[in-house]
Amino acid sequence: MALDEVHHRLFIGTRSPARLVVIDTESGKQITTVNISGDTDDLFFDQENKRVYVSTGEGNIDVISQIDADHYQALAKIATASGARTSLFVPDLHRLYLAVPHRGSQEAAVRVYDTEK
Numbered sequence: 001m002a003l004d005e006v007h008h009r010l011f012i013g014t015r016s017p018a019r020l021v022v023i024d025t026e027s028g029k030q031i032t033t034v035n036i037s038g039d040t041d042d043l044f045f046d047q048e049n050k051r052v053y054v055s056t057g058e059g060n061i062d063v064i065s066q067i068d069a070d071h072y073q074a075l076a077k078i079a080t081a082s083g084a085r086t087s088l089f090v091p092d093l094h095r096l097y098l099a100v101p102h103r104g105s106q107e108a109a110v111r112v113y114d115t116e117k
Contacts, residue, residue, distance in 0.1 A: 002045040002052065007069035011052050013040035020052060020064055022072060034072050036062045041085035044096070046115055051075065053096055053115070055087035061098065061113065078113070081106055089115070 002011045009031065010023040018038045022031040039057030046053065050066040063076040084100040094116040102108040 002043050004045050004047065004066070004069075006047065009069060011043060011045055013043045013054055015040055018056075018058075020054060020062075020072070031070050032072055034064050034074055036064075036074075037077065039085060042087045044087075044089035046089065046091060048091065048094075049115060049117055051115070053087070053089055055080070055085050055096075055098055057083050057085040059084065061087070061096065080111065084111070 008025045010025050012021045014021060018036050020034040020036050024031055036054050037056040037058040037060040040054055043052060043054040052064040054062040059080050059082045061078040061080055065073045065075040067073055080098055081100045083103055084098050086099040088097045096113040096115055098111045100109045100111055
């Protein structure tokens with residue numbers, strides 16, 4: 001889960017079905033949903049760039065753009081690695097760190113993604 005305190009929006013990643021659910025924290029009502037990749041784990045709200053980043057075990061980072069408090073659009077699906085779903089967003093550094101597990105010939109690694117516009 002992640003929170004947009006300014007607009008009172010709570011972002012929740014669900015696995016079945018794979019969706020980003022946006023909730024109004026003042027009313028408790030669901031605002032919208034956006035399809036995301038499967039096996040979501042971590043998600044973060046980037047207040048500066050108005051984006052939600054979702055890391056998934058399916059092997060993608062989904063980037064959702066916040067058009068305004070009530071409207072969201074899938075912006076990008078960045079291919080990563082199978083099982084790479086644990087991540088950390090550091091807003092001050094404009095970086096998203098993703099842990100890639102060792103699986104078969106896939107080497108364990110920490111990948112770094114620049115989130116600046």
